[in-house]
Amino acid sequence: MATGRTYLDWNATAPIDPAARDAMQAAAGTWANPSSIHAEGRRARALIEDCRERIASHLGARPEQLIFVSGGTEALALALTGTQPSQVIASATEHVAVLAAVPGAAVIPVDAAGRLDPAALATRLLPGALVAVQHANNETGVIQPIDDVLEVVRAAGARLLVDAVQTAGKLPLPASDFLAVSAHKLGGPPGVGVLVARCRDGVTATQRGGGQERGLRGGTENLVGIAGFAAALDARAADAAWMDRAGVLRDRLEARLQAAGGEVVAGNASRLATTAMLRMPGTPAETQLIHFDLAGFAVSSGSACSSGKVGGSHVLAAMGVAGADECIRVSLGWTTGVAEVDAFADAWEALTHRRRAA
Amino acid sequence: MSIYLDYQATTPCDPEVVAAMQPYWTQLFGNPHSQHRHGWEAAAAVDVARGKVAAVVSAAADEVVFTSGATEANNLALKGVMARSHRRRIVTLATEHSCVLETARWLEGEGCALTLLGVGSDGIVDLDALAAALDDDVALVSVMAVNNEIGVIQPLAEIGALARRAGARFHCDAAQGFGRIPLDMPAMAIDLLSLSGHKIYGPKGIGALVVSNGLDLAPQLHGGGQEGRGLRSGTVPVPLVVGLGKAAAIAVERMSGDRASARALWDTMASTLAVPFVINGSIGARWPGNLNIRFESVDGDRLIADLRRLSISSGAACASAKGRHSHVLEALGLSRAEAKASLRIGWGRFSTEDEVRSAAVMIAEAVEAQQRQAA
Numbered sequence: 001m002a003t004g005r006t007y008l009d010w011n012a013t014a015p016i017d018p019a020a021r022d023a024m025q026a027a028a029g030t031w032a033n034p035s036s037i038h039a040e041g042r043r044a045r046a047l048i049e050d051c052r053e054r055i056a057s058h059l060g061a062r063p064e065q066l067i068f069v070s071g072g073t074e075a076l077a078l079a080l081t082g083t084q085p086s087q088v089i090a091s092a093t094e095h096v097a098v099l100a101a102v103p104g105a106a107v108i109p110v111d112a113a114g115r116l117d118p119a120a121l122a123t124r125l126l127p128g129a130l131v132a133v134q135h136a137n138n139e140t141g142v143i144q145p146i147d148d149v150l151e152v153v154r155a156a157g158a159r160l161l162v163d164a165v166q167t168a169g170k171l172p173l174p175a176s177d178f179l180a181v182s183a184h185k186l187g188g189p190p191g192v193g194v195l196v197a198r199c200r201d202g203v204t205a206t207q208r209g210g211g212q213e214r215g216l217r218g219g220t221e222n223l224v225g226i227a228g229f230a231a232a233l234d235a236r237a238a239d240a241a242w243m244d245r246a247g248v249l250r251d252r253l254e255a256r257l258q259a260a261g262g263e264v265v266a267g268n269a270s271r272l273a274t275t276a277m278l279r280m281p282g283t284p285a286e287t288q289l290i291h292f293d294l295a296g297f298a299v300s301s302g303s304a305c306s307s308g309k310v311g312g313s314h315v316l317a318a319m320g321v322a323g324a325d326e327c328i329r330v331s332l333g334w335t336t337g338v339a340e341v342d343a344f345a346d347a348w349e350a351l352t353h354r355r356r357a358a
Numbered sequence: 359m360s361i362y363l364d365y366q367a368t369t370p371c372d373p374e375v376v377a378a379m380q381p382y383w384t385q386l387f388g389n390p391h392s393q394h395r396h397g398w399e400a401a402a403a404v405d406v407a408r409g410k411v412a413a414v415v416s417a418a419a420d421e422v423v424f425t426s427g428a429t430e431a432n433n434l435a436l437k438g439v440m441a442r443s444h445r446r447r448i449v450t451l452a453t454e455h456s457c458v459l460e461t462a463r464w465l466e467g468e469g470c471a472l473t474l475l476g477v478g479s480d481g482i483v484d485l486d487a488l489a490a491a492l493d494d495d496v497a498l499v500s501v502m503a504v505n506n507e508i509g510v511i512q513p514l515a516e517i518g519a520l521a522r523r524a525g526a527r528f529h530c531d532a533a534q535g536f537g538r539i540p541l542d543m544p545a546m547a548i549d550l551l552s553l554s555g556h557k558i559y560g561p562k563g564i565g566a567l568v569v570s571n572g573l574d575l576a577p578q579l580h581g582g583g584q585e586g587r588g589l590r591s592g593t594v595p596v597p598l599v600v601g602l603g604k605a606a607a608i609a610v611e612r613m614s615g616d617r618a619s620a621r622a623l624w625d626t627m628a629s630t631l632a633v634p635f636v637i638n639g640s641i642g643a644r645w646p647g648n649l650n651i652r653f654e655s656v657d658g659d660r661l662i663a664d665l666r667r668l669s670i671s672s673g674a675a676c677a678s679a680k681g682r683h684s685h686v687l688e689a690l691g692l693s694r695a696e697a698k699a700s701l702r703i704g705w706g707r708f709s710t711e712d713e714v715r716s717a718a719v720m721i722a723e724a725v726e727a728q729q730r731q732a733a
Contacts (some may be wrong), residue, residue, distance in 0.1 A: 007396060012388035013593065021383055028376065029563075033367040037662070038669035039360055041367070070426030070563065073581045073592035097581030097591060184593060189383065190428065191563045191595030206578075208464055209429045209457020210674075218457050219369065219429035220675075221558060222563025223597075289393065298394040303582070 006340045009298045010333035011166060011183075011275060013140050016228065017187030017334075023231035024189065027224045027315045034221050034248075041295055051230035058233040059164075059181060060173050061196045068226055069192055072165040072182035073097040075130070075195040076206070078217065079161045079178040082206045091116040091144070092318035096303065098132045099314075105353035107130070113269040114319050118152045124251055127157035135167040135174060137316045139302050139329055141275025142266050143167075148176035166272060170238035170243055170330060183225065187232035187334070192225035206337050226308035242334040247273030249332055249341045254278070256345040265321055274332045277316070280348070281322050288328050295347045300329050345348065360555035360667045361713045365647055366506050366534060371601070372559035373709070378604035379561065382597035389681040391584055400596045407465040407603025411566055414606050415532075415551055416542040423567045423586035424599055428456040428533035429448055429550035431567035434578050434590065435529045436461045439550070445497035445526070447471040450481055451512075452604035452689040456674065458531055458684070462500070470553070471495070479691050481510035482642035485705050488517065492524035499528050503535025507673050507686040507702055508639035509648025511539060517548030527573065529602060533557050533565075537609025538645055549573055554600065560605030561706060564598035616707055622703045623714045630718035633725045638687060638700055646698035652692070652700040653725045658722050661701060664724045668717055671702050 007015070026125040030047050041171035049063070056163050071077050072095075080088060080101045088105040088293075093114055099105065108121050114137060121131065131153050135145045146162060153160045162176040169186030173179060177198055184190035197203050198226050200216070209218035236242070254276055265277035280288055285301040292299050302313040316324035330344065362370075381402060388396030390404050408417040411431040425431045431539070436458065448462050452474050459474075462731035466472040473491050483501060501512050501522040513531060520693065521528040523650040529550040532541060536553035543551055549570045556562040569575055569586065577583075582590030587636055609616070624646040635651040653661075701721070705714055 005395060007577070009392060009394065009396070010388075012392045012397075012476075013387065015387040024383070027373060031368065031370050031556075032362070032669070033364070033556075033675040035675040036364055036367045036669070036671060038364065038671065039666075040362060040364075040669050041675065071592045071595075073579055074426070076581075077579050095581070100580035100583070100591070150733070152481050183591075184595070189595065189597065190593050191598045207430055207433050208460040209432065209455065218433075218460070219427045220554075220562055222426070223563075224561065225563045225595075293394050298388075298392070298396045300392060336594065 002338045003295045005298060006343060006346060007298045008298050008332065008340070010332045010335070010336070011329065011331035012300060013184050014123070014333050016189055017232045017235045019235040020188050020228040020232040022229040023109070024224045025109050025157055025353055028229035030223065034223060035210070038338055048221055048226055051258045053224045054188060054230045055233055058094050058237055059168065059179065059196055059322060061179070061198065064263060065196050065198055065200070066194050067197060067223055069217055070190065070191055070222070071138055071184070071193040072163070072180055075096045075180035075182070075193045076161070076163060077101050078133065078195050079180065080130065081199070083130055083159070083203065084204070086128035087126055088130050088132060089121065090132040091134070093137050093315045094134055095138060095165070098163065110318050111321055112314070113138050115186045115269060116144055116149065118145060118148040121149060121186065122156065123151045125152065125158050129156070129158040131158055132161045134163040135171070136272040136275070137315060138166050139313055140266050140277045141272035143272060146176065150175055153331065170272065170274065183229035183232060186236055189230040192222050192229050194331055206357060234332070239334065242272050245319045246332045246334070246336065249336060249338060250274065250276055252338070253330065253345055257348055260349045262348065262352070263297050264326060265316065266319065267298035276330045277327050279327045281323055281326060283326055283351065285325055285328050287349065291351045297344055297347060301327070302329055360669050361717050362669045363668050363703050363705055363709065363713070364671050365704035365709070366702060367671060368556045369559045369706055370708060371561055372605060372608060374608060375560055375601045375604045379597045379601040382600050384545050390596055391582065401418055401706060403596055404594055405600045410603040411553070412479045412568065413726065413731055414541065414610055415568055416544055417568045421571055422567050422590050424567055424594055425567055425590060426563055426566050427565040428531065428554035428557070430550045431565050432439070432457045434567050434575070435552060436465060436498065436576055437552045437660035439498045439527050439529070440465050442574045443497035445495050446708065447473060447496045447566055448498050448500065449473045449475065449488070449491050449496050449526070450500040451475050451477060451502070453477050453481060453686045454500065455506055455531055455533065458500055458502070472542060472672070477689055480643070481505060481508050481690055482643060483512055483517065485516055485520065487511065489520050491576055493524060494525060495509055496524055496526040499526050500531065500631050502531040503541060503681070504645045505639070508650040508690070509645040510639040511535070511643045511645060514541070514548065515546045521661055522547045524651055534645065537613065538660065540613070543568065543570065547614060555602040555605060556611050558605045561598050561601040564595060564602045594642050612707070617646065620645070620705060623647070623709055623711065624649060626711055626714045627718050629702065630715050631722055633722045638690060638692065647706050649703045650700060651703070652696050654699070654729065656682070656699050656725055656728045658698050658700050664727070665720055668720055672700060673702055697709055
């Protein structure tokens with residue numbers, strides 16, 4: 001058991017919110033198949049539809065625009081392939097779930113601050129294209145100028161898919177044609193997510209059979225997971241100030257590390273307040289991860305899904321970050337406190353001093 | 359309080375499964391792909407569950423690819439095999455689950471060829487017809503283990519032998535059979551097997567495709583490549599995987615006990631039901647927790663509406679929500695009227711003899727009331 005350890009890898013996954021856990025326990029009593037027409041089935045259906053309304057309102061959508069899926073990866077895949085776009089255009093720092101789903105996608109570069117240039121996008125756009133852009137990057141927290149991107153996309157007769165996996169429950173969500181959200185990044189359970197399709201025209205199912213989700217996603221709904229998802233979004237919305245608290249802690253951490261010789265990737269960019277990509281010059285990320293693990297901190301060198309694999313971060317490479325292999329990601333959550341952040345800064349300073357002395 | 363007799367639609371989660379998942383909903387929440395202690399603990403739990411699932415079907419742990427359920431597993435099996443095969447044809451049965459049939463028809467639209475084999479009035483595949491349909495253009499034979507509507511069990515070992523001889527892959531949708539009947543992938547020559555958590559007293563939102571080692575399959579969900587060496591992307595939901603593993607282990611432990619009690623409840627239902635009925639599908643080759651029956655001069659939907667205290671169905675849940683008729687009963691040769699006069703009654707681990715006996719009395723009364731009105 002990982003007790004007594006400090007978890008600072010909230011962008012990989014978050015602990016389930018107690019409110020979500022309670023909602024899931026309550027929902028476990030409503031276990032029937034929501035497509036069944038008997039009383040148990042109708043109760044399960046009613047629970048899903050209640051959750052759909054709550055989730056929709058948190059995401060700034062209408063209930064009928066929601067398609068429940070197994071997570072962020074499936075939500076993205078459904079939009080990318082289920083809309084059969086004439087072309088997919090993605091920023092170079094998109095999650096691998098986007099880049100790997102459409103190997104033929106046109107890739108738009110980002111600047112050193114990780115930002116996509118809407119004007120550069122405009123020159124590549126064709127009608128019928130689908131543009132995939134993250135609201136905020138999972139590794140650096142850099143927030144993309146979605147409103148400007150949307151303007152350019154609309155002017156070209158294209159459509160916009162926003163990957164909001166890292167921002168739902170954290171920031172107000174932008175307008176878009178499609179929005180992908182995962183429950184386990186915001187205090188809900190793993191195994192459930194949603195695609196918001198503001199316009200269902202031209203969307204076809206990619207996972208076929210059964211006709212659930214109004215024909216757009218076959219498979220018995222993950223009822224308990226959906227209940228946890230809704231409760232987690234309720235909990236995030238009920239404590240709207242948590243992101244401000246996280247921002248204060250993140251800035252405090254970065255200030256200390258910068259004073260000790262550390263560098264913050266895209267430090268001047270508009271970033272998600274929970275996320276810091278930090279460079280310790282001269283110390284490989286691998287060395288840092290081992291040190292922090294022994295010291296009791298869970299941090300990462302980037303995206304969890306690729307951190308077990310060889311090869312550096314495509315995000316940092318796209319930004320041209322110097323010393324990308326000396327960077328680690330620290331990400332905070334709603335229960336992260338000042339003592340945890342200070343303890344991590346102490347450990348960071350201890351390592352950098354030891355490395356300099358050696 | 360109503361009596362739940364719709365165990366083919368879904369099953370309640372076993373309390374032992376709920377208990378096994380509990381710590382993974384809370385303190386052990388790590389992302390199994392993270393390279394730190396929280397992640398390693400989660401990854402270890404996934405590995406244990408993987409072994410438990412594999413053991414049920416005599417597979418190796420690394421052959422298990424966790425998915426969001428049987429629908430995803432079936433989609434992955436059919437699309438994944440066809441994308442990588444130079445052969446073009448899929449052979450399947452008219453009585454398969456709608457997710458297999460819809461995926462096969464979609465593949466047909468993409469340029470694959472499709473042979474839909476009929477079944478006998480007992481619901482069982484005609485092995486001679488299958489053998490005749492197999493040639494060197496058949497890439498995949500897809501046949502379910504236990505039918506979700508009528509409970510009949512297909513002769514899997516014979517089908518597997520025929521498919522192998524023809525050089526085709528054999529996919530078995532075992533959503534209703536996994537953990538209920540003995541399944542041995544190597545012995546039955548099953549190359550791909552789909553299963554679902556919520557049909558075996560596990561959680562919803564999780565399932566698996568077991569893929570024989572060495573079989574080349576095209577991924578359908580791309581990204582981090584977390585499962586099956588890149589075969590399926592998306593963060594693996596650890597609590598659900600742990601729950602599926604526990605459910606699989608319990609199913610193996612209780613396989614003969616569960617079967618014997620299902621059989622005893624079958625006898626109770628059949629002997630208590632005091633109106634004439636005809637059983638749809640084979641009686642011998644059947645999972646005894648399913649009874650699909652029809653009555654003279656009744657309307658099944660009205661019967662279900664009349665039987666307010668019973669949770670039963672006229673067929674697959676996903677079809678019943680849309681009022682579709684049963685393609686399975688049609689394939690048995692039933693007329694539209696006979697299909698409409700049919701009920702699917704399913705019991706399982708938590709059903710009691712009292713419940714089944716009361717249900718039989720209620721069904722008989724409701725059937726007689728309708729028949730009196732019709733007369």
